[in-house]
Amino acid sequence: MYAIEVENLTKIYGKGDTAVTAIADASLQVKPGELVAILGPSGSGKTTLLTAIGLINEPTRGKVVIDGVTVADEGWLAGLDLKRLRREKLGFIFQAHNLIPFLTAMENVMIALEINHQTRSEAKDRATELLSALNLGHRLNNYPMSLSGGEAQRVAIARALANKPKVILADEPTAALDTENGKNVMVLLKKLAVGNHSAVLVVTHDHRMVEGFDRIFNVRDGRIVS
Amino acid sequence: MNLAIRDIRYHRGRFILTTIGLGLLIGVVISMGGIYRGLSADALAILESVKADIWVVQQDTNGPFAESSRIPEDITYRIKAVPGVTEASPLSFQTIQVERKGKPFRFFLIGYDLNGFGGPTEILGGRNIRQKHYEMVAAKAMKIAIGEKIRLGLHDYTVVGITGKVVSSGGDPAAYVSLADAQDIQFKKDNDAIRNDRARIDANLAGIQSLSPVQAKYLKQNIAGITESTHTVNAVVARLSPGANLLEVQERISRWNHFRPISAEEQIRILTKGMIEKARMQIGLFRVILLVISAVIISLIIYTSTIDKIKVIATLKLIGAQNRVIIGMILQQSLLMGVIAYVIGYGLILLTYEKFPRRIVLETFDLQALFGIVIVICTVSSFVGIRKALKIEPGEALGG
Structure with a gap:
């Protein structure tokens, strides 16, 4: 069973003459334990694809299945508790780590669990x-402001893993870091x-990092080209 | 995990400053309420200390506080004779402003019959007036020591006792002297004025050719006796026997010419609805304006605080936080701010209210009502922030 299955996913913003197709007929599958990249320049539609898989942005057409649960089939399926699915099945890692500034490193992880x-x-x-x-055992009670970029991103990863999600979605996780970090x-x-036997889907335009991925989907102008 | 507390803890400097500012504003609202109540308490202080059932004043006046009233002192005996009246006592009231220690010294002087009622109800220090002349009991608020002398009119008066918080409707602290002294202070002319008056009478009588010298002499004595008399009072107060019919007693006194018997209830109405109503309305309006300002400030603080947390709220939504987590964070912050600001405001007024120049009366009901209003304001104000927060899309957490 795939952790992520996307079939012919299309997202169109606006209507009529002003309609813009952000992603068109995208299909991909990611197995548990795979580290997959969606690579493409700014505006190519990779974040739109991520937000559709992340249950944030409703697809216009197509099907999305997360850990065996069909969440979208020509739009969100009726009766779905998207927040609960996000809590239980997905973990998010952000470009700017998005730690809550008034919580310590430990509390930032605890909040996802609570x-x-x-x-x-x-x-x-x-x-x-x-x-x-x-390796952040010595930084448990530090606020994000006092953490380095690498440390903060590791706290964000810990938060994403807190609920043992089957799918981890990362939006430009290395963009704010130096090459080594x-x-x-x-x-x-x-x-x-x-x-953790999780599927990790990373959206990036950072070509420095392409070596570590199991597979790479290249996105151009809203289409997966390779 | 309480996000509201953690946010406050992290931004405590900003929170403390904001809350202190709001606390000062609430303190002003509390003090306004206290002044509002104090105006009523001040206006009624003398009525409550005298405890009379009827105030007999000059006809067609709302005396002796709202309007000037002058009636002869000896009407007291006639009032005492009315069936149902157990006791009657003449009273004199006047506002005095003298210079003391180089500063204006203002107080309300009450003259009372030492054998009647209407004098000081409590003596906090020293003793009550025992001699018929030149002794005074002063209110504590006058800050005058026992034994100190004050020059009033032609004589010096020695303070022999200190009484409590009796004030005039204008808020001036009260002092008591004997009726005779009060009448002297209010009506007695100085020697130059007396000589001048007598010369005028002489001149007028000299123009009446038909008067014999003996007639002129007795007429002059009579006229001088009337013009130099000080036996005038501002009101005669009466207490009724249990079961006496107030209306009947009033009706009986009304039948006499030149007098108006005002019941205690009417006197309260004259004082509260007439004399201090505008001041009360003004203060009431200020309170409402200040509460509206507080509501606007709390709304703005909560709104800007929510704007500051857009990314945090979006992230919380993205990781699956329920709306109640976000609503709770905003609402709790707003309520905490209101409650702490209220405590600061209340504490501040509690520590300082006795130092205010006017009396502040803090009533439990007012304080509880204001607390309730603050809670409602905080709750309603937080809706602005909550509305904004609920509109934030989880997708806003993405991107740089």
Whole structure:
């Protein structure tokens, strides 16, 4: 079973003469444990594809299946709790780490767990475990402002992994990092994909990082070209 | 995890400053309410201390506080004789402003019959007036020491006792002297004026050719006796026996010419609805304006705070946070700000209200009502931020 299945996904913004097709007839499948890149220049439609898979942006047409659950088939399926699906099945990593500035590193991870109905002590134990595994055991009580870019991104990765998601979606996770930190993040993502048996889909235009991926989908003008 | 508390903890400098500012504003609202109540309390202070059922004043006046009233002192005996009246006592009221220690010193002087009622109800220090002349009991707010002398009219008066918080409707602290002294201070002319008046009477009588010298002498004595008399009071107060019919007593006194018997209830209405109504309305309006300003400020603070957190809220939504998590964060912050600001405002007024130049009366109901209003304002104000937050799309978390 694929962790991500996308068939003929199309997203059109606007209507009539002003309609803009951001992504057209995109199809892809990602298996658990795979680290896959969607590569393309700015405006090519890669983030639109990510947001459709991430249950943020409703596709105009096409089908999206996440961990065996069909979430979109010519639009969102009726009766779906998208927030619950996002909490339980997806983990997000952002370009600018998007840590909550008024929470410590540990609390940033705990919040994802508490939102998913974990008790405080369970959340604390899991956050400590994750951050320690990412070599951040000494930074548990630090606020994001006092973390380096690499450290902050590792906290963001810990948060994305907190609820053991089957799919991790990363939006330009290395864009704000230098080459060395960027490579470290890629190694970490690969390790997590294999170790947690999660599908990791990374949207990037950072050609420095292409070496670490299992597969790469190139997107041009809203279409997957290779 | 309480996101509201954590946000406040992280941005505590901003939160403390904002809350103190809001607290000062709420303090002003509380003090306005206290002044509003204080105006009523001040206006009624003398009525409550005298505890009279009827105030007999000059006909066609709303005296003795709202309008000038002058009636002869001896009407007291006639009022005492009315069936249903157990006691009656003459009272004199006047506002005095003298110079003391180089500054204007203003107070409200009450003259009362030492054998009647209407004098100081409590003596906090020293003693009550015992001698018929030249002794005074002063209100604590006058900040005058026992034994100190004040020159009023032609004589010095020694403070022999200190009384409580009796003030005039204008808020001036009250002092008590004997009725005779008060009448002297209010009506007695100085020697030059007396000589001048007598010369005028002489000149007028000299023009009446038909008067014999003996008639002129007695007529002059009579006229001088009337013009130099100080036996005038501003009101005579009466208390009724239990079960006496107030309306009957009033009706009986009304039958006499030149007097108006005002019931205590009417006197309260004259004072509260007439004398201080505009001031009360003004203060009430200020309170409403200040509450509206507070609401606008809280709304703006919550709105800008929500704008600052767009990325945070979008991220929370993206990781699957329920709306209640986001609504809770905004609402709790707003309520915390309101509650803490209220505590600051209340504490500030509690520490300072006795130092205000006018009386501040803090009533539990007013404080509770204001607390309720603050909570409602905070809740309603947070809707602005909540509305904005709920419109934020999770997709806004993406991108740089």
